[in-house]
Amino acid sequence: MVFDVLRRYLEYSGYAVTFVKNFTDVDDKIIKRANEQGVSCDTVTSKYIQAYHEDMGKLRIRAATEEPKATEHIADIIHLTERLINKGLAYVVDGDVYFEVSQYPEYGRLSKRRLEDLQAGARVDVDERKRHPMDFALWKSSKSGEPAWESPWGPGRPGWHIECSAMSIRHLGETFDIHGGGMDLIFPHHENEIAQSCGATGKEFARYWIHNGFVQINKEKMSKSLGNFFTIREIFEKSEWSEAVTGEILRYFLLSTHYHGPLDFSDQALKEAKNALNGFYDLFNRLKETAESGGGDGGSLQTAIERSKKSFTQAMDDDLNTSAAVAALQGLRSDMNKLLRVGLSTEDRQTARQAFRSFGVVLGLFQLDRWDFNVRIVPKPAQLVLETFPPTVMVTKQMVEAEIDGKVAERIEAKKRRDFKRADDIRAELKSLGIALEDKPDGTTRWKR
């Protein structure tokens, strides 16, 4: 999501962005899984790629310009490998091709590692056919039962790093601007990409590298062994909020910290993100209403928007400081509320809402028309015990709007009669359905889910 925001901000700033996301659709794990299930690798990968797209969609992460797959670039990979062999940076052993790190003096520049240090840490089971323990495979000869492609070195498949170099060069050219990834990829993956690409082309590979920090769970790392591992999918399945709202909350939460640092995930953190977003959407609801009193001060509105725009872009320009950028929007929210107390014309309200929308496009926030955070009603625990399939049955219960409006009107009548008991009962009834009421000074009532 960090890179989605980066892309959005670059576009907001007037750049034309080509965003390429590489998929590795052949490796040991995939082959193993395909064999276990008795299906093709393609079946396995397309299933996961589809699931990935679904999850990204829920987070409103935009699709990349290109999403190349390794298996669709075998020719590019072979060509790149040949270039490296011709330059004396790679060698062939029994149908395998290895990159020779000792022939590439810059190796270790990105990760600030020296080959000597790496040797000390290298583990025991070094392939003896390699000239240096850190040499890595560009091409692997195929064993029986593995998918294979023809190559000058015999049937085989690409190594583990070459595909990214080949695909980047194909879709972005030999030199491009920004390469991103998790911090765990710095070594060896990104280091190897540089070695392969610069080695072959003699040109710079990526001008800038951006690495994001990790998600932790309650201050612990997320891992299967600790049993605290979960997926985005599960967050959505377990969420008591609607999908659109959950996606927004997740985005807000992820934006609340700098991409570089660790991010501690917890129910409380999500709750806080939701509460903060409530404040924004409450404001948006008020901005949607037509001005009952008119008047207002369009001048201070423009001033407030300009001021927040300045802080917002300053923050984003400063290494994508989304936390400070969000703070700028909170400042705007506060300013808007103050202006609204004084009174803003209907037109000014639309201007204000539009300002939030345009900042929101950059962060992927504030685009929802309704903030229906209570739409999903989770079944009672007793029902969950039943071995139903799917195990968690989500029941969606929504009152039709006309019905709610009727109740609200009835309550206003009750209030006029000063029958506060009846009024409170209606409010309680609606609350149990997740509908909150707010009485406005003019005697009307606004409701929200």
Added chain:
RNA sequence: GGCGCCGUACCCAAGUGGUAAGGGAGCAGUCUGCAAAACUGCGAUGCAGCGGUUCGAACCCGCUCGGCGCCUCCA
């Protein structure tokens, strides 16, 4: 052992030399039949600890402590 990221109030979090943004929660007040929302006020003499440099340090230097990542055919 080597290379990194991080440690700021109850919680989240910005701030890389000029005297601690912002949000959430909480408390008090305004408004209100009550509530909700909004607004106003309160809230770290201190930024993991110790020492140093400086007129001045959360920020620079050194050491220590704590959390996490990488150093491996997961990409």
